[in-house]
Amino acid sequence: MTLVAGVDSSTQSCKVVIRDAATGALVRSGRASHPDGTEVDPQAWWSALQQAIAAAGGLDDVAAISIAGQQHGMVVLDAEGRVIRPALLWNDTRSAGAARDLIDEVGADAYAERTGVVPVASFTATKLRWLRDAEPEAAARVAAVALPHDWLTWRLRGFGPAGEADAPLGPVLDELATDRSDASGTAYWGADGYDRDLLERALGHDAVLPRVVGPADRVGETVAGVVVGPGAGDNAGAALGLDAQPGDVVVSIGTSGTVFAVTEQPVADASGTVAGFADASGNWLPLIATLNAARVLDSTAGLLGVDHAELGRLALEAEPGASGLVLVPYFEGERTPNLPDATASLHGMTLGSTTRPNLARAAVEGLLCGLADGLDAVRGQGVEARRVLLIGGAAQNPAVRAIAAQVFDAPVAIPAPGEYVADGAARQAAWALTGERPGWVVELAAELEPDTRPEIRAAYAAAAGRVADAASAASIPALG
Numbered sequence: 398m399t400l401v402a403g404v405d406s407s408t409q410s411c412k413v414v415i416r417d418a419a420t421g422a423l424v425r426s427g428r429a430s431h432p433d434g435t436e437v438d439p440q441a442w443w444s445a446l447q448q449a450i451a452a453a454g455g456l457d458d459v460a461a462i463s464i465a466g467q468q469h470g471m472v473v474l475d476a477e478g479r480v481i482r483p484a485l486l487w488n489d490t491r492s493a494g495a496a497r498d499l500i501d502e503v504g505a506d507a508y509a510e511r512t513g514v515v516p517v518a519s520f521t522a523t524k525l526r527w528l529r530d531a532e533p534e535a536a537a538r539v540a541a542v543a544l545p546h547d548w549l550t551w552r553l554r555g556f557g558p559a560g561e562a563d564a565p566l567g568p569v570l571d572e573l574a575t576d577r578s579d580a581s582g583t584a585y586w587g588a589d590g591y592d593r594d595l596l597e598r599a600l601g602h603d604a605v606l607p608r609v610v611g612p613a614d615r616v617g618e619t620v621a622g623v624v625v626g627p628g629a630g631d632n633a634g635a636a637l638g639l640d641a642q643p644g645d646v647v648v649s650i651g652t653s654g655t656v657f658a659v660t661e662q663p664v665a666d667a668s669g670t671v672a673g674f675a676d677a678s679g680n681w682l683p684l685i686a687t688l689n690a691a692r693v694l695d696s697t698a699g700l701l702g703v704d705h706a707e708l709g710r711l712a713l714e715a716e717p718g719a720s721g722l723v724l725v726p727y728f729e730g731e732r733t734p735n736l737p738d739a740t741a742s743l744h745g746m747t748l749g750s751t752t753r754p755n756l757a758r759a760a761v762e763g764l765l766c767g768l769a770d771g772l773d774a775v776r777g778q779g780v781e782a783r784r785v786l787l788i789g790g791a792a793q794n795p796a797v798r799a800i801a802a803q804v805f806d807a808p809v810a811i812p813a814p815g816e817y818v819a820d821g822a823a824r825q826a827a828w829a830l831t832g833e834r835p836g837w838v839v840e841l842a843a844e845l846e847p848d849t850r851p852e853i854r855a856a857y858a859a860a861a862g863r864v865a866d867a868a869s870a871a872s873i874p875a876l877g
């Protein structure tokens with residue numbers, strides 16, 4: 398049996414799956430946690446990757462590996478291959494002002510046309526601009542800019558800072574490599590490749606960027622001779638892992654909430670709502686992302702003093718609409734809509750509505766309504782949604798599944814529990830190894846017909862609209 402490995406180095410953890418290259422059967426798996434915070438030393442990801450590989454039984458009998466990972470994180474390296482400062486992650490909003498500055502200088506239309514995206518705080522370019530302005534000495538030392546999966550792939554192949562025992566090949570920056578999907582989340586890459594003018598505007602000078610290789614290209618080998626594939630951004634990895642087809646819209650509820658589909662044509666939304674990313678198969682991946690997803694439930698469960706199972710039971714005890722209680726869940730600011738400084742708010746509190754079941758339900762409804770707005774936006778770019786494929790940690794919750802069928806106006810299919818980002822990376826590893834895209838079958842655990850309750854989204858839209866109005870009123874300077 399030929400084995401391949403796939404990795405998801407995500408925000409909260411590193412997951413490794415090892416599968417039979419021929420059938421896709423899961424042979425073994427492992428995971429390790431990542432530190433909390435929106436600023437993380439990449440060394441923690443490297444340690445977690447090694448722990449997760451060990452927990453999955455190691456790579457001695459594995460023929461190929463690919464790494465998918467959280468998108469956009471800024472990993473800056475000096476000329477000796479050392480990480481200059483902790484990486485700023487996709488959910489770090491300190492670069493919101495830098496995003497506005499870049500749009501003012503370049504224009505939203507020009508950004509959308511050149512890169513498929515309009516900068517928001519999540520994207521790498523804005524983090525580089527923040528570095529240039531806030532930490533100019535660090536910015537001046539930047540010799541190369543990588544993303545989390547690019548850097549891990551480089552380290553796995555034996556490159557790294559000079560003198561490190563686990564980096565025998567040293568700091569060869571030109572050996573950094575990536576794929577289209579992750580490059581497309583930088584806001585300095587477009588269909589024609591890197592846009593060096595946009596990189597220099599952001600960072601203040603040119604730098605080595607990872608070579609962008611094709612979806613099935615090998616980027617090299619590990620020191621032990623395991624073939625290494627290009628890797629991918631995590632959402633593109635999930636689309637590949639699910640083998641998403643036209644008509645499938647994937648909704649992922651992990652640390653981020655994302656809504657995306659694979660399309661043959663690129664998207665350029667100058668409003669910036671839908672990001673026109675690339676996918677991991679040579680196509681495109683229009684996507685919206687929210688900053689507040691599974692952790693809305695983590696937080697609400699903590700507040701109620703219950704575990705996820707009990708939170709779900711409570712939520713299903715309440716009526717649709719939670720008797721008027723609405724949670725607008727912008728705990729970490731928000732990206733869609735673009736409200737980086739927002740905080741979460743609870744609306745419709747009365748003596749009658751303020752119950753534990755209603756609060757549990759309002760949390761689930763709030764996070765799903767944000768994603769339903771995202772589904773509308775993705776559809777607005779011409780994407781057809783014949784069904785929603787619901788994945789990510791929170792998709793395991795029965796209340797999330799049932800309420801998804803009430804909030805989304807399309808059938809909801811729940812793939813069998815699995816790590817679809819890591820699975821996509823494993824498919825890519827098999828593709829790089831054999832030259833053929835695997836045809837592994839994805840099983841469904843459940844299929845739910847729409848049970849649409851429009852009152853849920855109507856109440857949410859009213860409350861979220863008030864939050865957006867208050868934010869824009871606060872940003873208008875007073876007269877006189």
Ligand SMILES: Nc1ncnc2c1ncn2[C@@H]1O[C@H](COP(=O)(O)OP(=O)(O)O)[C@@H](O)[C@H]1O
Nearest residue numbers: 407408409410651652691705789790791793794
């Ligand atoms: N049954 C559940 N109900 C609700 N949330 C859950 C459940 N199981 C896991 N989660 C949450 O899902 C998140 C992890 O999901 P995952 O897709 O692995 O995220 P990421 O890939 O961003 O690290 C955690 O916040 C975890 O608490």
Ligand SMILES: O=C(CO)[C@@H](O)[C@H](O)COP(=O)(O)O
Nearest residue numbers: 407408467468487651652653
């Ligand atoms: O910013 C985005 C997509 O644009 C996020 O989807 C990140 O890629 C983080 O993913 P998870 O850790 O939530 O899977």
